[in-house]
Amino acid sequence: MTAPLEALALARRITEQAYKAGASLVTTLFVDDEATLLRFRYASDTMFDRAPEWFYNGLAAAYASGTARLAITGSNPALLANEEPAKVARANVAMSKASRPALELIARHEINWTIVPSATPAWAKLVFPNESEQDAMSHLWDGIFAATRANASDPVAAWKKHTTALERRVDILNGKRYSALHFRGPGTDLRVGLADDHLWLGGATMSRNGIRCIPNMPTEEVFTTPHKDRVDGVVRSTKPLSYQGALIENIEVRFERGSVVEARSTQGEQVLRGMLDTDEGARKLGEVALVPHSSPVAASGILYWNTLFDENAASHIALGQAYSTCMRNSDSLSTEERFARGANESLIHVDWMIGSGEVDVDGINADRSSEPVMRRGEWV
Amino acid sequence: MTAPLEALALARRITEQAYKAGASLVTTLFVDDEATLLRFRYASDTMFDRAPEWFYNGLAAAYASGTARLAITGSNPALLANEEPAKVARANVAMSKASRPALELIARHEINWTIVPSATPAWAKLVFPNESEQDAMSHLWDGIFAATRANASDPVAAWKKHTTALERRVDILNGKRYSALHFRGPGTDLRVGLADDHLWLGGATMSRNGIRCIPNMPTEEVFTTPHKDRVDGVVRSTKPLSYQGALIENIEVRFERGSVVEARSTQGEQVLRGMLDTDEGARKLGEVALVPHSSPVAASGILYWNTLFDENAASHIALGQAYSTCMRNSDSLSTEERFARGANESLIHVDWMIGSGEVDVDGINADRSSEPVMRRGEWV
Numbered sequence: 001m002t003a004p005l006e007a008l009a010l011a012r013r014i015t016e017q018a019y020k021a022g023a024s025l026v027t028t029l030f031v032d033d034e035a036t037l038l039r040f041r042y043a044s045d046t047m048f049d050r051a052p053e054w055f056y057n058g059l060a061a062a063y064a065s066g067t068a069r070l071a072i073t074g075s076n077p078a079l080l081a082n083e084e085p086a087k088v089a090r091a092n093v094a095m096s097k098a099s100r101p102a103l104e105l106i107a108r109h110e111i112n113w114t115i116v117p118s119a120t121p122a123w124a125k126l127v128f129p130n131e132s133e134q135d136a137m138s139h140l141w142d143g144i145f146a147a148t149r150a151n152a153s154d155p156v157a158a159w160k161k162h163t164t165a166l167e168r169r170v171d172i173l174n175g176k177r178y179s180a181l182h183f184r185g186p187g188t189d190l191r192v193g194l195a196d197d198h199l200w201l202g203g204a205t206m207s208r209n210g211i212r213c214i215p216n217m218p219t220e221e222v223f224t225t226p227h228k229d230r231v232d233g234v235v236r237s238t239k240p241l242s243y244q245g246a247l248i249e250n251i252e253v254r255f256e257r258g259s260v261v262e263a264r265s266t267q268g269e270q271v272l273r274g275m276l277d278t279d280e281g282a283r284k285l286g287e288v289a290l291v292p293h294s295s296p297v298a299a300s301g302i303l304y305w306n307t308l309f310d311e312n313a314a315s316h317i318a319l320g321q322a323y324s325t326c327m328r329n330s331d332s333l334s335t336e337e338r339f340a341r342g343a344n345e346s347l348i349h350v351d352w353m354i355g356s357g358e359v360d361v362d363g364i365n366a367d368r369s370s371e372p373v374m375r376r377g378e379w380v
Numbered sequence: 381m382t383a384p385l386e387a388l389a390l391a392r393r394i395t396e397q398a399y400k401a402g403a404s405l406v407t408t409l410f411v412d413d414e415a416t417l418l419r420f421r422y423a424s425d426t427m428f429d430r431a432p433e434w435f436y437n438g439l440a441a442a443y444a445s446g447t448a449r450l451a452i453t454g455s456n457p458a459l460l461a462n463e464e465p466a467k468v469a470r471a472n473v474a475m476s477k478a479s480r481p482a483l484e485l486i487a488r489h490e491i492n493w494t495i496v497p498s499a500t501p502a503w504a505k506l507v508f509p510n511e512s513e514q515d516a517m518s519h520l521w522d523g524i525f526a527a528t529r530a531n532a533s534d535p536v537a538a539w540k541k542h543t544t545a546l547e548r549r550v551d552i553l554n555g556k557r558y559s560a561l562h563f564r565g566p567g568t569d570l571r572v573g574l575a576d577d578h579l580w581l582g583g584a585t586m587s588r589n590g591i592r593c594i595p596n597m598p599t600e601e602v603f604t605t606p607h608k609d610r611v612d613g614v615v616r617s618t619k620p621l622s623y624q625g626a627l628i629e630n631i632e633v634r635f636e637r638g639s640v641v642e643a644r645s646t647q648g649e650q651v652l653r654g655m656l657d658t659d660e661g662a663r664k665l666g667e668v669a670l671v672p673h674s675s676p677v678a679a680s681g682i683l684y685w686n687t688l689f690d691e692n693a694a695s696h697i698a699l700g701q702a703y704s705t706c707m708r709n710s711d712s713l714s715t716e717e718r719f720a721r722g723a724n725e726s727l728i729h730v731d732w733m734i735g736s737g738e739v740d741v742d743g744i745n746a747d748r749s750s751e752p753v754m755r756r757g758e759w760v
Contacts, residue, residue, distance in 0.1 A: 005388070005410070015415050019422035024430045026419070030385070030410045035395050039406070042399035050404045054445070058438030065434070 001028040003072035007118035010072060023068075033079050033122070036245070039091075040083040048090040051098035060101040066209050069106065069113035076122035077305035080245030081268075089274020092244045096278055096347035103349070108324050109205055112213035115308055117144050126305050147218040147297050147309060163203035163214065169222050169379075173200040178363040181288060182370065183315070185359035186236065187252060192288050192317065193230025195342030197328040200224045205325070218297060220312040223289035225326040227342030229258035231285050237265075238314055239353040242305045246271040251352060259283045260319070275319070281346025287318035287326070293357045293377025307351050315355025315374070320348035381408040383452035387498035390452060403448075413459050413502070416625070419471075420463040428470040431478035440481040446589050449486065449493035456502035457685035460625030461648075469654020472624045476658055476727035483729070488704050489585055492593035495688055497524050506685050527598040527677050527689060543583030543594065549602050549759075553580040553670075558743040561668060562750065563695070565739030566616065567632060572668050572697065573610025575722030577708040580604045585705070598677060600692040603669035605706040607722030609638035611665050617645075618694055619733040622685045626651040631732060639663040640699070655699070661726025667698035667706070673737045673757025687731050695735025695754070700728035 248268035
């Protein structure tokens with residue numbers, strides 16, 4: 001388990017329940033935002049291309065031996081907003097490279113994993129800037145409990161019903177076999193080709209160690225693999241993105257034959273460019289996901305500055321690594337075979353939001369005919 | 381860096397200074413005593429033979445690539461005092477096995493490392509049980525600052541003077557080439573044969589990565605390698621031992637030809653027996669250290685329940701792994717050659733205190749003549 005220091009109370013509750021549920025050993029690695037800041041403030045400028053490889057390789061070794069992974073998210077989304085963008089970008093690239101082996105095992109769902117939120121003071125104050133810390137924390141917890149269905153009278157039953165509904169949607173989309181999706185809205189006219197043999201997923205996942213898990217809580221998305229070379233057009237982000245502590249706002253991007261060829265943003269542009277320069281695959285899409293504008297997270301009207309929430313409030317795309325499980329018969333395909341079918345490869349996987357109540361989505365069939373999938377952000 | 385969660389403030393100060401001193405990346409792994417307790421309370425009884433191997437192997441990989449190691453000690457010394465001794469012993473054995481590769485690199489001084497203390501509420505209340513938490517913390521910090529010379533007008537100069545004095549003592553002892561030490565006191569009549577080519581060390585250490593470090597702060601000891609097969613007699617502990625959160629008090633042990641053949645204690649006997657059963661080397665000595673009864677830690681009259689302090693208040697012996705550096709020309713010797721010269725091997729290395737103001741130590745020369753080394757706990 002990883003957790004911000006400020007999420008200690010939740011980490012301990014999860015630890016207790018994990019042991020009661022049969023865990024043999026729960027190891028929690030706490031992240032101290034303050035220590036990250038101290039590095040940016042005091043470390044020599046030459047030092048930002050280093051990452052703790054031993055640590056990420058250790059995580060990969062743990063996953064390879066079947067260890068479950070739980071991440072508590074809640075660090076300050078704006079932690080590095082005032083740090084030098086070039087240094088932030090370099091630190092992120094180093095971290096992405098070091099964590100690649102571990103991320104690959106996660107992306108392949110070799111083990112059961114999940115990401116859950118904890119309110120923290122810095123995050124709460126960013127979401128509710130005009131409230132006292134105490135009120136902001138209380139309101140953020142309210143939002144978390146609602147979005148994660150923890151406040152349902154029977155949360156487990158509520159999750160079963162919810163994942164069943166997502167799986168029904170997945171089944172419909174998998175029956176369609178669209179060759180592409182077409183997004184249209186203010187600043188957006190984007191055609192996202194889907195990978196050959198693409199598979200829609202959503203809700204719970206059966207991991208390769210045989211344990212069924214819900215990788216994100218909350219989760220409202222159904223998602224699949226775009227074709228890395230078949231994305232064309234322009235797209236405008238509909239929510240700000242918090243990427244590794246930096247804020248990137250009002251992204252506008254143009255794709256040609258799969259790759260980002262133009263990119264700008266009104267804030268965080270240098271971090272955005274650093275992200276795009278991580279590797280060749282960082283300019284291509286690895287995921288496309290559909291989320292209705294009426295999802296509970298979106299309906300709250302709250303901007304969370306946290307991908308786990310905001311990606312479940314709007315349809316989105318992700319630059320970078322594809323999920324290998326989002327392809328039919330993925331278990332029997334090699335990396336090369338998945339790549340040949342259009343699944344992107346990269347050190348990064350960064351979701352950003354392109355859906356809203358003003359965005360329409362069409363499904364394009366193999367015969368080039370099209371049909372409405374979403375209108376004004378809602379399922380047709 | 382590792383640190384108890386309660387030592388967060390010190391960890392952050394060290395992080396800041398490390399970056400100012402040129403560190404590229406400081407990664408702190410916080411230990412949560414409460415999570416350890418939750419395991420003992422709620423995990424299935426069958427689960428206590430597991431340890432996070434991926435984590436310890438990661439540490440070893442970090443050391444192998446030259447990473448410096450700093451441990452902040454201060455966890456509750458009595459954390460597991462009320463837990464089932466058999467489970468504590470099993471968890472300790474599992475941890476010792478998993479951490480072996482990392483411990484070996486530390487014992488060989490492949491990298492620069494050090495252990496420093498931080499006051500924590502649980503530790504402070506154990507040391508000063510009749511004081512308020514605030515007063516106990518304040519008094520423990522006073523003791524820490526005095527023992528670590530942090531309250532000297534020029535702490536760096538004070539440390540240079542101190543390590544020079546320890547090195548002078550080391551030079552005298554290395555000139556003697558004693559074949560054995562003879563400890564005598566209440567309940568103690570112990571002859572500790574020294575390893576062939578044994579080397580006394582103390583104070584600062586030049587690690588193999590070329591960085592001079594002070595492995596323990598405080599440090600008052602000079603120490604060397606006993607011969608694993610040449611220890612005979614009886615010995616009684618002079619201070620309680622806190623071993624992995626369990627308290628072991630009033631240890632009485634009999635050695636024959638190097639091995640513990642009888643052992644008892646008035647508290648923690650089952651944990652003691654579990655420790656001795658870790659492996660064959662756990663019954664043999666890996667270190668013998670001399671500390672004058674007038675050392676600042678001893679003079680404080682405080683029982684710290686923490687080996688870093690208590691081992692610097694009294695002469696002591698350690699069961700388990702020898703320090704390979706405590707042998708002449710150790711760099712050019714293989715593990716087998718060191719073993720043949722008497723250096724013990726084990727998964728554990730546990731110091732316990734056998735010196736006091738009532739204990740005398742003689743040095744035995746190769747011709748069986750003897751001379752006084754310590755009288756009533758003081759250097760002759």
